[in-house]
Amino acid sequence: MDAETEGLPPLQSETTNNVIDWKARRKILKSQPSTVATRRQQAVCVRRAHKIYGTKKNPNVILDGLNMTVPKGTIYGLLGASGCGKTTLLSCIVGRRRLNSGEIWVLGGRPGSKGSGVPGPRIGYMPQEIALYGEFTIRETLIYFGWIYGMSTDDVDEKTDFLLKMLQLPNASRFVKNLSGGQQRRMSLAAALIHEPELLILDEPTVGVDPVLRQTIWDYLVEITKFGRTTVIITTHYIDETRQAHMIGLMRGGKFLAEESPDDLLRKYQAESLEDVFLKLSVMQNMGKRRRSSIAKEVIESMQLPGMANPALDLSHDDDHGEISGEFGDNISMSSRGPDLASPPIIHAPPLPPDDEPEYSCWDYLSILKKNHMKALIWKNFLWMWRNVGVMAFIIGLPVAQIILFCLAIGHDPTGLKIAVTNHELSEAQLNQQHCPIYRGCNYTMLSCRYLEFLKNRSVIIQYYGTEDEAAEVVRRGKAWGAISFSHNYTESLVDRTDFGQNVPDSILEFAAMNVNLDMSNQQIGTLLYRDIQYAYADFIENILKDCQLNPAIGHIPITWNEPIYGDAIPNFTNFAAAGVQLTIIFFLSVALTSGAMLIERNEGILERCLVSGITGVEILCGHVVTQFLVMCFQTTLVLIFSFSVFELTIRGELLWVVLLVLETGFCGMTFGFVISCAVDNERSATYMALGSFLPLILLCGIIWPIEGMHPLLKAPALFLPLTKSTESLRSILQRGWSINNPNVYFGFISTGIWILIFLTISILLLKFKKG
Numbered sequence: 001m002d003a004e005t006e007g008l009p010p011l012q013s014e015t016t017n018n019v020i021d022w023k024a025r026r027k028i029l030k031s032q033p034s035t036v037a038t039r040r041q042q043a044v045c046v047r048r049a050h051k052i053y054g055t056k057k058n059p060n061v062i063l064d065g066l067n068m069t070v071p072k073g074t075i076y077g078l079l080g081a082s083g084c085g086k087t088t089l090l091s092c093i094v095g096r097r098r099l100n101s102g103e104i105w106v107l108g109g110r111p112g113s114k115g116s117g118v119p120g121p122r123i124g125y126m127p128q129e130i131a132l133y134g135e136f137t138i139r140e141t142l143i144y145f146g147w148i149y150g151m152s153t154d155d156v157d158e159k160t161d162f163l164l165k166m167l168q169l170p171n172a173s174r175f176v177k178n179l180s181g182g183q184q185r186r187m188s189l190a191a192a193l194i195h196e197p198e199l200l201i202l203d204e205p206t207v208g209v210d211p212v213l214r215q216t217i218w219d220y221l222v223e224i225t226k227f228g229r230t231t232v233i234i235t236t237h238y239i240d241e242t243r244q245a246h247m248i249g250l251m252r253g254g255k256f257l258a259e260e261s262p263d264d265l266l267r268k269y270q271a272e273s274l275e276d277v278f279l280k281l282s283v284m285q286n287m288g289k290r291r292r293s294s295i296a297k298e299v300i301e302s303m304q305l306p307g308m309a310n311p312a313l314d315l316s317h318d319d320d321h322g323e324i325s326g327e328f329g330d331n332i333s334m335s336s337r338g339p340d341l342a343s344p345p346i347i348h349a350p351p352l353p354p355d356d357e358p359e360y361s362c363w364d365y366l367s368i369l370k371k372n373h374m375k376a377l378i379w380k381n382f383l384w385m386w387r388n389v390g391v392m393a394f395i396i397g398l399p400v401a402q403i404i405l406f407c408l409a410i411g412h413d414p415t416g417l418k419i420a421v422t423n424h425e426l427s428e429a430q431l432n433q434q435h436c437p438i439y440r441g442c443n444y445t446m447l448s449c450r451y452l453e454f455l456k457n458r459s460v461i462i463q464y465y466g467t468e469d470e471a472a473e474v475v476r477r478g479k480a481w482g483a484i485s486f487s488h489n490y491t492e493s494l495v496d497r498t499d500f501g502q503n504v505p506d507s508i509l510e511f512a513a514m515n516v517n518l519d520m521s522n523q524q525i526g527t528l529l530y531r532d533i534q535y536a537y538a539d540f541i542e543n544i545l546k547d548c549q550l551n552p553a554i555g556h557i558p559i560t561w562n563e564p565i566y567g568d569a570i571p572n573f574t575n576f577a578a579a580g581v582q583l584t585i586i587f588f589l590s591v592a593l594t595s596g597a598m599l600i601e602r603n604e605g606i607l608e609r610c611l612v613s614g615i616t617g618v619e620i621l622c623g624h625v626v627t628q629f630l631v632m633c634f635q636t637t638l639v640l641i642f643s644f645s646v647f648e649l650t651i652r653g654e655l656l657w658v659v660l661l662v663l664e665t666g667f668c669g670m671t672f673g674f675v676i677s678c679a680v681d682n683e684r685s686a687t688y689m690a691l692g693s694f695l696p697l698i699l700l701c702g703i704i705w706p707i708e709g710m711h712p713l714l715k716a717p718a719l720f721l722p723l724t725k726s727t728e729s730l731r732s733i734l735q736r737g738w739s740i741n742n743p744n745v746y747f748g749f750i751s752t753g754i755w756i757l758i759f760l761t762i763s764i765l766l767l768k769f770k771k772g
């Protein structure tokens with residue numbers, strides 16, 4: 001026993017019927033200075049807590065130097081008007097919010113530090129929100145929380161029966177979402193009680209509960225605190241129900257107006273109800289009286305407040321009432337009393353004793369992966385998927401649908417392009433019939449028609465017009481993609497052009513040329529027609545030369561195009577874009593899946609509850625990684641089957657590296673999803689963030705356009721983006737058949753790995769440090 005605890009009445013033994021003698025205990029505590037050791041004796045001890053929301057310019061002060069002392073084994077009723085900061089104070093106590101300044105000690109330690117039990121199974125937290133999974137049954141919910149707290153399933157079942165009876169909950173197989181609002185609150189209370197924690201923190205547990213059941217709950221709380229085993233902090237709007245509490249903290253204006261037992265408060269303020277006490281103290285505070293004593297007397301004498309029989313306060317014989325927070329010499333709340341009542345208000349409190357509690361190191365934080373936590377989290381994630389099987393089918397099917405759409409819609413040559421032709425070699429009748437006669441063999445008749453036949457073979461639709469102006473007008477109106485015209489002596493001039501050789505006159509050159517005007521507003525279509533018109537001409541010349549028993553090579557441009565070293569002789573855009581599209585689909589679906597799953601938990605307050613129960617951010621992330629990895633494996637398998645087996649996209653390299661790279665990229669997307677869900681607070685912001693990153697990544701990662709063609713300022717940053725190197729790597733495996741030993745390929749794996757580490761670290765840091 002250390003110096004400070006020596007002489008204190010024991011918590012459990014040496015007292016009548018094992019019940020704590022609070023009066024004796026408070027008297028002794030009063031005489032003690034505030035030390036780390038005395039603060040550690042309390043269940044909860046808050047000193048000079050300051051909490052401010054908002055900006056520096058527009059601060060909203062919620063806690064203003066608040067002191068609070070919750071001795072072990074008490075029921076502590078935390079009262080105050082709506083919005084006064086009760087929930088904020090509780091979240092600071094459970095370690096989910098950070099004070100701007102001041103100290104909090106919980107079960108002997110700082111929240112979040114080793115041995116404090118917060119977060120952890122020593123604490124039972126019922127937040128204000130329901131914070132339960134609607135898709136789970138009552139039993140499943142209690143099993144989930146029981147497992148987190150390290151209970152066996154049998155123990156949970158046993159406790160479930162008791163809690164269902166005590167809290168008058170329906171059958172354990174009922175889904176939480178089908179319970180009434182009041183039943184859901186009681187269910188939430190059951191989840192906090194399941195493991196019989198040392199410290200119960202209940203934020204408005206009796207809202208929507210009928211008076212009889214409310215009494216049952218209070219009886220239960222009195223029962224569990226009777227032997228000092230359990231401490232309860234409870235907030236409620238029903239002030240009078242806290243008559244059964246051992247201590248009441250009346251909160252207003254960021255401080256406690258009083259922190260005493262209900263009987264002491266009623267006696268001291270000669271009130272009939274705690275509401276009256278609260279009213280009187282509020283009026284006193286409004287009048288700017290920070291301290292009681294004679295000022296209080298003066299105030300009360302001048303006020304006509306309901307229920308105050310005698311406006312004078314006789315405090316002289318009130319030795320054992322006490323504001324325990326004040327007993328350590330650093331309380332500045334309204335009801336501070338004793339020998340210093342007449343002294344001026346304390347403005348500068350003495351410095352707090354030093355903190356001897358070691359903080360968690362980063363490594364400690366990272367190394368926590370408890371078996372029971374992981375079991376509960378993975379089971380919960382799979383159960384959620386099972387209960388949302390329709391959503392899961394959609395999530396697994398979506399990438400398949402996207403890859404099918406991509407393969408069917410992107411990269412194929414446009415067909416059915418219309419060309420308006422003015423062919424002056426045609427007669428009036430042929431023009432009217434839209435008929436262009438073809439003479440085959442070594443025959444130099446109507447060569448324009450013979451050429452156009454080759455153009456038609458390239459899926460171009462030809463329509464004949466009488467004049468060049470008519471044809472051009474059709475193009476101008478957007479009814480055709482180009483206009484071609486042939487002179488009346490085209491065939492003859494073409495033959496003469498060959499016969500005359502180098503002596504060919506300009507007039508013949510002019511008549512032997514067809515005139516082309518294209519609509520180049522669409523680069524893809526314009527380029528394709530530009531190419532097809534030339535390819536058709538080469539085919540046409542080659543065909544005539546062959547038919548005339550001449551060497552077709554005479555008609556070629558003198559360039560010999562050999563087999564490409566990599567890729568196809570006529571590359572197609574589908575194969576170019578496939579690598580980037582496959583990675584993008586898997587990456588962004590993982591982002592959506594992960595951020596969605598995490599945000600569901602965050603929005604419903606479940607994440608907060610889990611973190612308070614001792615689950616770490618790392619464990620939550622790992623739980624999601626395990627379950628979503630399985631989903632991703634399904635998605636990847638289907639995407640690859642559809643890409644390579646059904647649509648027969650080119651794959652020259654080893655499938656193993658393709659699979660691994662796609663999975664790694666999906667994992668990277670998952671971690672990016674974690675970052676989004678940890679950085680923002682709602683689905684809308686998450687959607688904006690995901691959408692905001694989607695287009696830049698598509699545009700900058702070389703998925704639809706080579707990085708070599710980008711603005712020089714963009715080239716360098718583009719190289720460091722998450723999908724750039726992996727796209728390049730996958731393209732090299734698919735198109736060039738390169739393997740992992742090629743730097744181009746392994747850089748893709750390395751770069752994605754680095755991004756995974758970056759995203760994971762950011763998520764873990766956000767989960768750990770992003771508190772209100």
Ligand SMILES: Nc1ncnc2c1ncn2[C@@H]1O[C@H](COP(=O)(O)OP(=O)(O)OP(=O)(O)O)[C@@H](O)[C@H]1O
Nearest residue numbers: 053054062080081082083084085086087088089772
């Ligand atoms: N994250 C936040 N950012 C800014 N202000 C906040 C935030 N959370 C709470 N507040 C504000 O702080 C004040 C105290 O809120 P808190 O929820 O702690 O009150 P409360 O006493 O629990 O109220 P109630 O009894 O209605 O639940 C309120 O004015 C609230 O608007």
